Amino acid sequence: MTVASKKTAKQVVPKSSTEIVKKNVSAVHIGARLSLMQRKLVNAMLLNAYDTLVVEDTHSVNVSLLMEMIGFDSRNQQHLKTAIRGLTQKSVEWDIMEDDGTQVWEVSTLLSYASIRKGVCTYRYDKSLAEKLRNPDIYAKISLSVVREIRSVHALVLYENCYRYVNIGHTPKWDIDVFRKLMGVDTSVSYKQFKVLKRDVITPAIKEINKVSNIQIELETVMKGRTVVAVQFIIRPNKQLALLGLEPEDDVTSSRAYKALIECKIGKKWAYDLVVEHGEEYVLEKIELTDARMREGKIRSSKAAFLRSALQDDYHSDVAEKRQQKETVDAIRNARLKLGAELASAKKHLKKLEMLYREACLDRVTREVEKLEGDQLEATEEAFRSSLSSRIYTDDFTRSSWAGRLIFTDVYQFWEKRGVIFPGPDEMFVDGSAQTTSQVRARVKELESQLM
Secondary structure (H helix, E strand, O other), rough: OOOOOOOOOOOOOOOOOOOEEEEHHHOOOOOOOOOHHHHHHHHHHHHHHHHHHOOOOEEEHHHHHHHOOOOOOOOOOOHHHHHHHOOOOOEEEEEEEEOOOOOOEEEEEEEEEEEEEEOEEEEEHHHHHHHHHOOOEEEEEEEHHHHHHHOOOHHHHHHHHHHHHOOOOOOOEHHHHHHHHHHHOOOOHHHHHHHHHHHHHHHHHHHHHHHHHEEEEEEEEEEEEEEEEEOOOOEEEEEEHHHOOOOOOOOOOOOOOHHHHHHHHOOOOHHHHHHHOOOHHHHHHHHHHHHHHHHHHOOOHHHHHHHHHHHOOOOOOHHHHHHHHHHHHHHHHHHHHHHHHHHHHHHHHHHHHHHHHHHHHHHHHHHHHHOHHHHHHHHHHHHHHHHHOOHHHHHHHHHHHHOOOOHHHHHHHHHHOOOOOOOHOOOOOOOOOOOHHHHHHHHHHHHHHHHO
């Protein structure tokens, strides 16, 4: 027996919502009863091996990445080994109609070989199976990101069997016994009753698919009398979770971050999604951190796996943390400078409004004073002087008459008591400004409070 040469694990991490597994239609309709984990493994292993299915006999992937691909967080490799062992024992059958009308039946195990050594899973397909998986006449395209999110085996089986018909808009009308076999429940006595099958299998599966997948499905039944004899599913794209179509060349694919991710052995579609989701600067920062950790020998998993965690959990290097702290301090300082500049402008504006208001009030006073003559004027001035509370104010009146800056409030109150009507402060505007004096004064107090 020839032993295959050792190969390094491929760094394929299909995190992107656009990663698609192309599966032969017959392979989708596998008759083997698989657990949820085994079905996810079938999809993940196929995606990892797809590009070299027919040119290489053996395929490899890091165990940590394989677990990420199927959304399996546990570090219990025994569970993984048990699931893979089952794939080497489960058979898949095809009933193929050849061009001349000949019916051909074939059978194979899902995996012909598998091993786990030093954190790397290595596996092989039977050659005939590999050819069918790589070069089928009809494909069913399975979204691995959806597979990762699905939590029940019935939902995953129904998704796999429905998605191939998304462009048609509905599945064929499956005879109820055929449907039970497709769902892997044909040997269960309880599911012979359609109402139980619908309640425990179909309805929960539809609910989960419609919630987490890129399609929406709806059940329709075919009745014969009062008995359900066949089922069909109406299929519509889920617009909220629609797959992202990539253009041959755009701002994302030409960015430094995208090209750097490709160099890190990240799949093109996942790399595209990462740049769109996080932005170029963020991605480049995490790549720089990952490279630094690699040089320091601090990455135990694969580089791609660490990079994924760095992006998702926002890892920071010491340099990045210091840079972020500096950016935070700078942002606070700049914000205070901006507030300070606005406060200075607001105070200047307020001062101008107050000056104009004083001038308008003094203009009214001047007109009243001009009406007085001789003894009447002297008596009025003396009455005002007597009302002042301090020599400082009387001196100001002596120097500047009614226009003294220190006595403006006293002048205002004195003449107001004599029946003079002054304009309100909010009637004064500057250069067509829509802000009143009260609004400007309130803004000054607000800014002063923020800068305390």
